[in-house]
Amino acid sequence: MTDAYVAIEGGHVLTGRARAPGTARGELVFTTAYTGYEESLTDPSYAEQVLTFSYPLIGNYGVRDERFESDQVQPTAVLARELTDDVAEWLGSEEIPAIDHLDTRDVVTDVREEGAMECGIAAGPDATPEDALAELDRCRGMSEHTDIGATVSVDEPARYEGDGAYDVALIDCGAKGSIRSSLMERGADVTVLPYDATPEDVSRTDPDLLFVSNGPGDPENFEAAQALVEEFAGDLPLAGICLGQQIVAAALGGTTEKMAFGHRGVNQPVRDLDSGRVVMTTQNHGYTVTEPGELDVTQINVNDDTPEGLASDALDVITRQYHPEANPGPHDSLDFFDDVLAMADAQRVAPTAD
Ligand SMILES: NC(=O)CC[C@H](N)C(=O)O
Structure with a gap:
């Protein structure tokens, strides 16, 4: 099902599957780590960033708060190839939009070739590519988040x-x-x-x-x-x-x-x-x-x-x-x-x- 959109700097829009609904924006970053998704998702260093997991399956050993690095999910949105229900429900409960069924190898290759990029996200039954582009439009660079x-x-x-x-x-x-x-x-x-x-x-x-x-x-x-x-x-x-x-x-x-x-x-x-x-x-x-x-x-x-x-x-x-x-x-x-x-x-x- 296609009910989620990622608009990347330059205007290119990727389509995927909504795993947690909502709109968001941020700097598009990635991690190649194959474990530690609970720790990364709660690391405050990712504030104002959209975190892409390049490892293809995220969530296969559940969600336990003893592994959290802070008391909330910190990226503004999450992108993956495949998110388990456990992780999708956790992100949904924290109102963090999540999208999977994306070719995250492509996303990471783009970031490595083009450099840091801004992006806009729209996920859920009513989401449109225009919503994602509108989020991208409102996105500010990391250095502009002065406080x-x-x-x-x-x-x-x-x-x-x-x-x-x-x-x-x-x-x-x-x-x-x-x-x-x-x-x-x-x-x-x-x-x-x-x-x-x-x-x-x-x-x-x-x-x-x-x-x-x-x-x-x-x-x-x-x-x-x-x-x-x-x-x-x-x-x-x-x-x-x-x-x-x-x-x-x-x-x-x-x-x-x-x-x-x-x-x-x-x-x-x-x-x-x-x-x-x-x-x-x-x-x-x-x-x-x-x-x-x-x-x-x-x-x-x-x-x-x-x-x-x-x-x-x-x-x-x-x-x-x-x-x-x-x-x-x-x-x-x-x-x-x-x-x-x-x-x-x-x-x-x-x-x-x-
Ligand atoms: N993990 C961090 O502390 C990140 C440091 C800093 N925000 C950077 O992106 O370089």
């Missing part, structure tokens, strides 16, 4: 007690839950602070480590988080993941830019420049650091040499462009969390002389 942080961040600080071994201030720019749990499993208490927290808000929690989370959109639109990094660099150890790496670099004299279509999937090879070791990593980003400013590039993407890890021994900073917390994806890089907490340990043992 996207407000849509994904906590409003108020929230404290999570681990074993009290460390106190981490986690700036929530759209944080995945498993960043917090990876820190707590290693003994940290975590205070999650809003994306626009002030230096006073951070100081009040008296942290051992300032951690800037992943999140959606353009790092240039996270000015408050950049100001925190500027304020605390050199005084507190700093860590960042994905958007967090971009924010930390931009705050410390670096630059970022939009990539052609980004790094997407759970098998992105990353080389550590010191050890020469290559790890497989989970990635879903459309921006990248171009100049690292005061930081050193410590890891690069094997496919395109872009910076995947940044650090400064002098300032106690370690960041990653990929997702060491996995969920979904390989667990090869979980030691990142040990490394950032070791910075907090080192600073407590040997406080810098004033």
Whole structure:
């Protein structure tokens, strides 16, 4: 049955089957991951994006909220070759339009050839191609969502007690839950602070480590988080993941830019420049650091040499462009969390002389 339409930048309209009704718009992105659909669908980094799964069958092991990375579905719409009833019902219950019976290989090839594109979606018994085109017309580029942080961040600080071994201030720019749990499993208490927290808000929690989370959109639109990094660099150890790496670099004299279509999937090879070791990593980003400013590039993407890890021994900073917390994806890089907490340990043992 054809009752769903995807209008892609340039005016091309794909047809498919509505699995959850509604209209939506967003940047057309993809993941090649073959598992982890619950984790990806609840990752706030996908806000204002339409997520295409290139793996042909999505939903074959059900939907369980213990695997969620946040408490709601985050992409504005979902495209697939075949969605199971479980996933379709979940998306329907969250009013997220979903379309399957699409040739998602074609969609992904288009995005890889043309670069990031906007799209409009219309699905359901009354949907028309014109509805999808009207959504496309209203779609804005990711960088134009200037206050996207407000849509994904906590409003108020929230404290999570681990074993009290460390106190981490986690700036929530759209944080995945498993960043917090990876820190707590290693003994940290975590205070999650809003994306626009002030230096006073951070100081009040008296942290051992300032951690800037992943999140959606353009790092240039996270000015408050950049100001925190500027304020605390050199005084507190700093860590960042994905958007967090971009924010930390931009705050410390670096630059970022939009990539052609980004790094997407759970098998992105990353080389550590010191050890020469290559790890497989989970990635879903459309921006990248171009100049690292005061930081050193410590890891690069094997496919395109872009910076995947940044650090400064002098300032106690370690960041990653990929997702060491996995969920979904390989667990090869979980030691990142040990490394950032070791910075907090080192600073407590040997406080810098004033
Ligand atoms: N996963 C993320 O944190 C994404 C970072 C940023 N929004 C980008 O697209 O580059």
